[in-house]
Amino acid sequence: MRLPRGIYGITDTSYTVKSHVDAARAFLEGGVRIIQYRRKEGSIRILLEEARAIRRLCNEYGAVFIVDDRIDIAILSDADGVHVGLDDAPVDEIRRRFSGLVIGASASTVDEAIQGENAGANYIGAGSVFPSPTRPDYRVTGLVGLRNIVQSVSIPVYAIGGITLESIPAIKATGAWGAAVISGILAAKDPVKMARAFVEAWENA
Amino acid sequence: MRLPRGIYGITDTSYTVKSHVDAARAFLEGGVRIIQYRRKEGSIRILLEEARAIRRLCNEYGAVFIVDDRIDIAILSDADGVHVGLDDAPVDEIRRRFSGLVIGASASTVDEAIQGENAGANYIGAGSVFPSPTRPDYRVTGLVGLRNIVQSVSIPVYAIGGITLESIPAIKATGAWGAAVISGILAAKDPVKMARAFVEAWENA
Numbered sequence: 001m002r003l004p005r006g007i008y009g010i011t012d013t014s015y016t017v018k019s020h021v022d023a024a025r026a027f028l029e030g031g032v033r034i035i036q037y038r039r040k041e042g043s044i045r046i047l048l049e050e051a052r053a054i055r056r057l058c059n060e061y062g063a064v065f066i067v068d069d070r071i072d073i074a075i076l077s078d079a080d081g082v083h084v085g086l087d088d089a090p091v092d093e094i095r096r097r098f099s100g101l102v103i104g105a106s107a108s109t110v111d112e113a114i115q116g117e118n119a120g121a122n123y124i125g126a127g128s129v130f131p132s133p134t135r136p137d138y139r140v141t142g143l144v145g146l147r148n149i150v151q152s153v154s155i156p157v158y159a160i161g162g163i164t165l166e167s168i169p170a171i172k173a174t175g176a177w178g179a180a181v182i183s184g185i186l187a188a189k190d191p192v193k194m195a196r197a198f199v200e201a202w203e204n205a
Numbered sequence: 206m207r208l209p210r211g212i213y214g215i216t217d218t219s220y221t222v223k224s225h226v227d228a229a230r231a232f233l234e235g236g237v238r239i240i241q242y243r244r245k246e247g248s249i250r251i252l253l254e255e256a257r258a259i260r261r262l263c264n265e266y267g268a269v270f271i272v273d274d275r276i277d278i279a280i281l282s283d284a285d286g287v288h289v290g291l292d293d294a295p296v297d298e299i300r301r302r303f304s305g306l307v308i309g310a311s312a313s314t315v316d317e318a319i320q321g322e323n324a325g326a327n328y329i330g331a332g333s334v335f336p337s338p339t340r341p342d343y344r345v346t347g348l349v350g351l352r353n354i355v356q357s358v359s360i361p362v363y364a365i366g367g368i369t370l371e372s373i374p375a376i377k378a379t380g381a382w383g384a385a386v387i388s389g390i391l392a393a394k395d396p397v398k399m400a401r402a403f404v405e406a407w408e409n410a
């Protein structure tokens with residue numbers, strides 16, 4: 001599975017868009033080609049229905065589909081992969097049992113990134129690069145910390161956390177594979193237009 | 206995987222026993238040989254740690270280990286199987302992707318039981334047989350309903366819901382493979398002793 005460079009969209013319903021499926025659609029229409037379904041609560045049946053709807057949308061757009069945390073939902077929705085944080089299931093345990101899944105691992109330090117790569121992760125989600133409105137409690141890496149992480153592993157690194165349209169050139173300049181965006185796109189009045197602006201900002205940076 | 210006849214213990218922390226691992230240990234020390242870990246909330250990491258602890262205990266006692274709902278936790282803890290309700294992931298979808306898992310399916314009617322068997326379930330959890338203190342909202346089958354379910358499928362049927370020591374002979378007389386017990390054992394002053402009493406009541410019925 002080739003992981004697309006550029007903007008990585010993560011679903012959220014705290015902003016303009018009111019459903020995870022609509023969030024995914026906005027990202028995709030705007031040109032984003034890797035989507036993460038991140039929903040923390042709800043019954044398995046509801047998570048599964050949404051994940052499947054987003055899987056179908058990603059197929060239409062030729063996009064990669066990742067599920068946050070829930071390996072069961074990832075497998076049952078035929079997702080391409082799963083993203084796990086440091087408090088979730090250990091990467092090596094997932095790799096051992098689900099060899100076909102793309103595994104993304106969160107890291108906020110070089111040590112965590114190397115640990116994720118050694119455990120079998122296919123990419124790193126590195127951050128928060130900037131103080132994030134979505135995750136105010138997260139450790140901030142800054143651009144220097146991000147660059148250190150990028151240089152410490154050989155797998156793709158998506159930057160995450162507080163990334164705005166204006167910061168895209170600086171993110172790309174660190175050598176990051178891409179930038180994960182939530183509120184930067186989903187809090188916009190027109191999320192499709194904003195997604196397109198992010199995609200173009202990355203391409204033109 | 207041979208499913209053991211008799212008492213099926215489901216973990217709960219609402220009663221005497223204050224942790225899921227201790228609940229499993231009480232069942233096992235009392236002679237129960239199939240345990241379901243049923244915990245609805247908590248991070249994946251915590252669920253996984255508990256599930257693994259119960260898996261190890263079940264190995265020591267030669268017992269079957271089932272996880273409620275969470276296929277991810279079941280797989281990552283090397284559980285023997287997963288139990289799913291009507292609102293959880295569809296049995297046929299689980300069967301198709303996890304051919305090695307024992308799948309238990311809940312049913313409160315003959316139609317649901319047949320549907321579960323046809324979808325690939327390995328056993329049925331049938332009930333509530335009696336009004337249940339654990340699940341007051343569940344449809345009650347009564348002993349006649351339970352017998353109808355038992356006679357409608359060829360897979361093992363564990364009765365569940367409000368089962369007491371006194372009702373074990375009537376449950377066994379329906380042809381049920383076993384009886385799932387939660388509060389009947391875990392609300393007892395001495396759960397190990399009560400588990401043993403249930404196991405013996407089944408054997409002697």
Ligand code: NI
Nearest residue numbers: 069084085088
């Ligand atoms: Ni997570």
